[in-house]
Amino acid sequence: MSTVATDDHHDDHQESPYSIKRWVFTTNHKDIGTLYLWFSFIMFLIGGVMALIIRTELFEPGMQFVDPQFFNSMTTMHAIIMVFGVVMPAFTGLANWLIPMMIGATDMALPRMNNWSFWILPFAFAMMMSTLFMDGGGPAGGWTLYPPLILQTGDAFPFVILAIHFMGLSSIMGAINVIATVLNMRAPGMTLMKMPLFVWTWLITAYLLIAVMPVLAGGVTMLLTDKYFLTSFFNAAGGGDPVLFQHIFWFFGHPEVYILILPSFGVISSIIPTFARKPLFGYASMVYATGSIAFLSFIVWAHHMFTVGMPLAGELFFMFATMLIAVPTGVKVFNWVATMWRGAMTFETPMLFALGFIIMFTIGGFSGLMLALAPVDFQYHDTYFVVAHFHYVLVPGSVFAIIAAVYYWLPKWCGNMYNEGLGKLHFWLSTIFVNLTFFPMHFVGLAGMPRRIPDYALQFSDYNMMATVGAFGFGFAQLIFLYVVIQAIRSGNKATSQVWENAEGLEWTLASPAPYHSFTTPPVVK
Amino acid sequence: MISSAKSVVGKLTLVAVFMFGFGYLLVPLYEVFCDITGLRFTQDANEELVAQEIIEDTTRLVTVEFDASLNQSMPWEVKPAVTRMQVHPGRVYTTNYIAKNKTQSAMVGQAVPSITPFVANKHLVKTECFCFENQPIEAGQQVEMPLSFMVNPKLPKDVKVVTLSYTFFDITQSAEINNFDSNESVLAFN
Numbered sequence: 006m007s008t009v010a011t012d013d014h015h016d017d018h019q020e021s022p023y024s025i026k027r028w029v030f031t032t033n034h035k036d037i038g039t040l041y042l043w044f045s046f047i048m049f050l051i052g053g054v055m056a057l058i059i060r061t062e063l064f065e066p067g068m069q070f071v072d073p074q075f076f077n078s079m080t081t082m083h084a085i086i087m088v089f090g091v092v093m094p095a096f097t098g099l100a101n102w103l104i105p106m107m108i109g110a111t112d113m114a115l116p117r118m119n120n121w122s123f124w125i126l127p128f129a130f131a132m133m134m135s136t137l138f139m140d141g142g143g144p145a146g147g148w149t150l151y152p153p154l155i156l157q158t159g160d161a162f163p164f165v166i167l168a169i170h171f172m173g174l175s176s177i178m179g180a181i182n183v184i185a186t187v188l189n190m191r192a193p194g195m196t197l198m199k200m201p202l203f204v205w206t207w208l209i210t211a212y213l214l215i216a217v218m219p220v221l222a223g224g225v226t227m228l229l230t231d232k233y234f235l236t237s238f239f240n241a242a243g244g245g246d247p248v249l250f251q252h253i254f255w256f257f258g259h260p261e262v263y264i265l266i267l268p269s270f271g272v273i274s275s276i277i278p279t280f281a282r283k284p285l286f287g288y289a290s291m292v293y294a295t296g297s298i299a300f301l302s303f304i305v306w307a308h309h310m311f312t313v314g315m316p317l318a319g320e321l322f323f324m325f326a327t328m329l330i331a332v333p334t335g336v337k338v339f340n341w342v343a344t345m346w347r348g349a350m351t352f353e354t355p356m357l358f359a360l361g362f363i364i365m366f367t368i369g370g371f372s373g374l375m376l377a378l379a380p381v382d383f384q385y386h387d388t389y390f391v392v393a394h395f396h397y398v399l400v401p402g403s404v405f406a407i408i409a410a411v412y413y414w415l416p417k418w419c420g421n422m423y424n425e426g427l428g429k430l431h432f433w434l435s436t437i438f439v440n441l442t443f444f445p446m447h448f449v450g451l452a453g454m455p456r457r458i459p460d461y462a463l464q465f466s467d468y469n470m471m472a473t474v475g476a477f478g479f480g481f482a483q484l485i486f487l488y489v490v491i492q493a494i495r496s497g498n499k500a501t502s503q504v505w506e507n508a509e510g511l512e513w514t515l516a517s518p519a520p521y522h523s524f525t526t527p528p529v530v531k
Numbered sequence: 532m533i534s535s536a537k538s539v540v541g542k543l544t545l546v547a548v549f550m551f552g553f554g555y556l557l558v559p560l561y562e563v564f565c566d567i568t569g570l571r572f573t574q575d576a577n578e579e580l581v582a583q584e585i586i587e588d589t590t591r592l593v594t595v596e597f598d599a600s601l602n603q604s605m606p607w608e609v610k611p612a613v614t615r616m617q618v619h620p621g622r623v624y625t626t627n628y629i630a631k632n633k634t635q636s637a638m639v640g641q642a643v644p645s646i647t648p649f650v651a652n653k654h655l656v657k658t659e660c661f662c663f664e665n666q667p668i669e670a671g672q673q674v675e676m677p678l679s680f681m682v683n684p685k686l687p688k689d690v691k692v693v694t695l696s697y698t699f700f701d702i703t704q705s706a707e708i709n710n711f712d713s714n715e716s717v718l719a720f721n
Contacts, residue, residue, distance in 0.1 A: 223552075
């Protein structure tokens with residue numbers, strides 16, 4: 006790369022679309038959105054390979070391929086990567102691409118900070134993954150980082166903590182940017198209650214991020230000082246309590262799981278009306294339901310720790326508060342169903358993924374209700390039933406919503422349609438294999454198979470074999486997705502600016518592909 | 532518009548900084564929560580009870596069980612002198628724990644008590660306990676550690692058995708560092 010040539014075009018990034026400098030220094034919301042989405046996809050493949058290592062070891066009972074320490078660090082890294090490296094960056098990428106277009110702004114409110122919050126991530130994850138090559142191996146105490154086990158991590162420990170600090174910093178800055186954009190950059194006439202639900206759910210998610218990521222940062226800092234500076238936050242010998250960490254972690258962790266799902270609700274609320282050709286049923290109730298879920302997420306954390314020893318009153322409070330969340334979530338599911346009721350539905354790929362989301366997320370919601378029952382949780386706790394539950398809400402939940410969003414808005418982003426036949430194939434393979442992977446986990450979990458163990462009793466063999474076959478099928482089906490996206494970008498049929506017959510929203514008034522700067526003059530919203 | 536974006540950023544940054552502090556605030560809040568619910572044994576509850584006038588209840592017998600365990604394969608041998616006692620609430624009893632350092636070097640241990648059922652936390656009063664201070668033991672030595680306790684007559688009637696369990700932690704390293712810092716010599720003993 007010639008420095009002279011690029012310096013000449015310093016101010017206009019569009020002139021040199023393929024230079025590395027364009028991507029490193031970009032402050033454009035679309036470029037940064039693209040970076041986030043590709044980063045997320047690469048991490049999805051890396052985290053996916055880790056999942057396949059786990060499933061390969063669990064294909065048969067007995068120890069086959071990896072040693073237990075490495076197995077445990079695979080489960081730990083898989084979780085951290087999928088949560089912080091895949092779902093969160095993918096949603097931030099979607100927010101970057103879509104929020105300015107949806108509210109009629111030129112760009113995000115804080116473009117330079119936007120650049121910074123993305124570019125922290127590759128460094129954070131490079132540091133995180135480098136720990137696999139250190140003395141003592143990578144972190145192997147589970148993504149929940151419970152002491153005292155996590156304090157036994159070798160040289161990797163401070164690197165893991167610092168990487169988590171960076172990831173937190175990145176998402177806090179991303180969240181501040183979203184809030185500043187939504188509050189300050191809306192087009193004239195775009196009142197809060199006229200915003201698309203994707204913007205609403207992201208606004209609420211951003212508040213959750215700012216509220217809880219610093220708490221996690223505080224918690225892991227306490228771990229760090231406990232290990233290296235002889236503090237006793239979690240050390241019983243010094244008057245601390247390891248259970249305190251679980252409270253701090255889940256005070257972050259429970260809102261975190263809503264951070265991973267609320268933007269999906271926004272995506273689904275955009276897609277269902279388009280393909281049902283009816284306006285969204287109960288817009289205002291959707292907004293209030295999202296707000297209620299966000300509020301409730303702060304008072305239910307101890308349902309993750311029913312078995313640590315809690316007074317009966319505590320168990321009951323957290324049980325009932327948790328079950329209360331089913332009410333606003335139910336409002337959402339029924340609103341989506343009511344939107345489709347007597348609609349003129351068609352089943353293009355984004356709609357298929359959205360419908361898959363509604364059905365399979367609801368399955369995950371129901372197993373969540375089962376886990377919320379404190380008396381029976383004593384049997385389910387730390388079994389594969391829990392693994393089945395959160396994979397149902399995260400894979401056919403969040404991940405399907407992200408894929409649906411990519412299919413839905415891709416023609417707007419790149420100006421070309423994707424291959425509908427391959428898209429549908431991708432959907433059906435993903436749906437079949439995701440169920441083959443995770444449904445049997447309910448059964449082995451109820452029968453008592455513990456999670457995070459590389460070996461298991463013989464009676465669990467058949468279901469584990471099915472799950473492994475499903476995992477490989479699901480993993481390879483995602484390569485179709487990669488192919489479809491690249492093919493659409495390179496050589497798809499030209500898309501109209503409307504793209505979908507009945508799509509509503511400001512983003513569809515822009516040309517396809519969307520111009521580099523979204524709305525240079527603010528649109529008028531009626 | 533730009534200045535209002537700045538004020539939003541300023542406020543949100545303050546919220547983030549506050550929430551970082553809130554994470555630390557959860558530490559004392561948790562202590563308070565444990566005190567109120569009696570989830571853990573706390574010194575304050577103990578002192579409060581000692582100060583009260585207590586009448587012995589000879590009509591009632593409560594079984595107190597003693598237990599000891601070692602944290603992270605600490606190379607000591609610790610056991611209670613007796614594993615269970617029948618006691619009258621309101622009377623002070625004394626018993627011993629026996630600890631032996633099986634290594635070739637001096638070590639410092641710290642006992643952390645745990646009482647079940649939770650409700651008994653508020654009602655098992657220790658007037659003298661080896662758990663109040665560090666326990667230094669020379670290489671290969673065995674020591675007897677006294678424990679004086681009383682069951683408060685306010686203990687709910689349905690509680691018939693109270694289990695007092697001690698976990699011993701190896702704090703040799705941190706005791707040495709503290710020793711370096713202060714004149715109070717934890718390792719020196721006769």
